[in-house]
Amino acid sequence: MPVRHPGRWVGAAVIAVLVAMFVHMLVTNPVFQWQFMVDNMFSDPVLTGARTTVIMTILAMVLGVLLGVVIAVLRLSPNPVLSGVSWAYVWFFRAIPRLVLLFFVASLGALYATYDIGFPFDTQLMDLFGFSADLRFLSLDGNQIFKGFLAGLIGLTLSEAAYMAEIVRAGIQSVDPGQTEAAAALGMGRGQIMRRIVLPQAMRVIIPPTGNETIAMLKDTSLLIAVPVTSELNFQLRAIGSRTFQVIPLAVASILWYVALSSVLMAGQYFLERRFSRGVGNRETRAQRAARRADQVGTA
Amino acid sequence: MSDDRLMVQAEQVRKSFGRTEVLKGIDLAVRPGEVMCVIGPSGSGKSTFLRCINHLEKIDSGRLSVDGHLVGYREKGGVLHELRDREVAAQRRDIGMVFQRFNLFPHMTALENVVEAPMRVRRTAKAAARQRGVELLERVGLGDRAHNYPAQLSGGQQQRVAIARALAMEPRLMLFDEPTSALDPELVGEVLDVMRGLATDGMTMVVVTHEMGFAREVGDTLVFMDDGVVVEAGDPKQVLTDPQHERTRAFLSKVL
Ligand SMILES: Nc1ncnc2c1ncn2[C@@H]1O[C@H](COP(=O)(O)OP(=O)(O)O)[C@@H](O)[C@H]1O
Numbered sequence A: 001m002p003v004r005h006p007g008r009w010v011g012a013a014v015i016a017v018l019v020a021m022f023v024h025m026l027v028t029n030p031v032f033q034w035q036f037m038v039d040n041m042f043s044d045p046v047l048t049g050a051r052t053t054v055i056m057t058i059l060a061m062v063l064g065v066l067l068g069v070v071i072a073v074l075r076l077s078p079n080p081v082l083s084g085v086s087w088a089y090v091w092f093f094r095a096i097p098r099l100v101l102l103f104f105v106a107s108l109g110a111l112y113a114t115y116d117i118g119f120p121f122d123t124q125l126m127d128l129f130g131f132s133a134d135l136r137f138l139s140l141d142g143n144q145i146f147k148g149f150l151a152g153l154i155g156l157t158l159s160e161a162a163y164m165a166e167i168v169r170a171g172i173q174s175v176d177p178g179q180t181e182a183a184a185a186l187g188m189g190r191g192q193i194m195r196r197i198v199l200p201q202a203m204r205v206i207i208p209p210t211g212n213e214t215i216a217m218l219k220d221t222s223l224l225i226a227v228p229v230t231s232e233l234n235f236q237l238r239a240i241g242s243r244t245f246q247v248i249p250l251a252v253a254s255i256l257w258y259v260a261l262s263s264v265l266m267a268g269q270y271f272l273e274r275r276f277s278r279g280v281g282n283r284e285t286r287a288q289r290a291a292r293r294a295d296q297v298g299t300a
Numbered sequence B: 001m002s003d004d005r006l007m008v009q010a011e012q013v014r015k016s017f018g019r020t021e022v023l024k025g026i027d028l029a030v031r032p033g034e035v036m037c038v039i040g041p042s043g044s045g046k047s048t049f050l051r052c053i054n055h056l057e058k059i060d061s062g063r064l065s066v067d068g069h070l071v072g073y074r075e076k077g078g079v080l081h082e083l084r085d086r087e088v089a090a091q092r093r094d095i096g097m098v099f100q101r102f103n104l105f106p107h108m109t110a111l112e113n114v115v116e117a118p119m120r121v122r123r124t125a126k127a128a129a130r131q132r133g134v135e136l137l138e139r140v141g142l143g144d145r146a147h148n149y150p151a152q153l154s155g156g157q158q159q160r161v162a163i164a165r166a167l168a169m170e171p172r173l174m175l176f177d178e179p180t181s182a183l184d185p186e187l188v189g190e191v192l193d194v195m196r197g198l199a200t201d202g203m204t205m206v207v208v209t210h211e212m213g214f215a216r217e218v219g220d221t222l223v224f225m226d227d228g229v230v231v232e233a234g235d236p237k238q239v240l241t242d243p244q245h246e247r248t249r250a251f252l253s254k255v256l
């Protein structure tokens, strides 16, 4: 006789009834306006918004990861100034909520009218030598850079780099120091050891949280409403919602969009994790399996 | 004064970690083609000395040279200048090292482990490096394992790959730090066989080991270290059968 689990059956029945009630509510409540929602969900401004959101997510993550790797390597440097600066960066940017940071970056246009790139303390130094001149190569309009897409990208990148630095550092430190020694004993240089030996192994530890960071970033692009970035997905859907007074259908459309986009990222994360677990455990890789089959065919 | 005919020359080498002095004035010389075995209790400084030879550790005082060149320093007008990272790396290319825990690169196959340094450091072309790599793997008896990852190999096989990896840089000196201590007893022989072959081919080797049979049979010199000093050095058969010092006798009575 199989063991009976009456509790499970009761639980399943209760959940089935709740799900049925929920679906019934979704279908019958007129507030949801399903047809209206579908029509607007794939309208041109919304599709453009989805594209902006994806591009922003990719750019902020790529730049955030690159900056994060640099900060992590500095943090592990034996030079106390470099590691101190890196520590302070991580401390500061992890302490600020992204929304607050985005508001601030968006307001930088008001701080100075122009942002000049050139020799540091140039006017002061020239004063010292009795000249009144400057050494500036490039002058940027503050209101232009700290606006819209670019302002959002700067804010999200700075924030992301702080989180990625911690993730990368944990990854680097997870690699057995014997690996670095063995590579050094072969005459490899420090940069080579980092790129060829340490980082590829650190990837196994770095990738899962980076996948989570990417999904979080996708969702946090909705905070760009603080800048604002008007071409972004959430902004567009909300705009339609308030213009047509149909707030709920567009809010639901927003949810469905983020669920769909996040799901794509989660699938990508799964495949990346598989790729970087190479050489861990004694699982046969695809290339090895192919080689073995070819051998078997040859001998058969 | 350094003797150009010596492969390794250590004169009064000292090394401390914090306040503990681990090497207390080591004097040793290894001739080209010589196999020197080093024994001694755990913590006596054997690994540290070996690591000083390829500058994985910096010595605090004394002189240490390999093949006539000071390790990690350049002498100019009687003053020692520390070498830059890049120059230290260049010195290490000619010194192979085999570790107790193998330290193979787990994300690379056996062959990739072997060709990595020749390709990245010596800039050997891929085809040539791979051909040489396969030859080396065959030499250590692993020609059929070229495409396995380290995790798919036994400990003895991994250590033989590690030896092939070191040999790929065509070193003039090989350092072994207890190469068989992490192995199951039945796998020790296959690694020692490879090392015996190297010795027969004339490789200069410094081997920290607990394998007294290997030391007696293959070693030209046996060094007994204890508490950061060389207590006794000489012909292995002599040291093993007729030790001159009480500390050597006490150690040998425990391990033999
Ligand atoms: N990096 C290090 N930092 C501090 N102490 C160390 C370090 N490496 C080795 N030691 C100490 O130096 C002594 C000698 O170590 P080691 O050379 O590994 O001895 P052996 O190889 O003979 O067992 C030990 O007491 C060990 O704890």
Ligand SMILES: [Mg+2]
Pocket (backbone or CB within 6 Å): B046, B047, B048, B177, B178
């Ligand atoms: Mg040791």
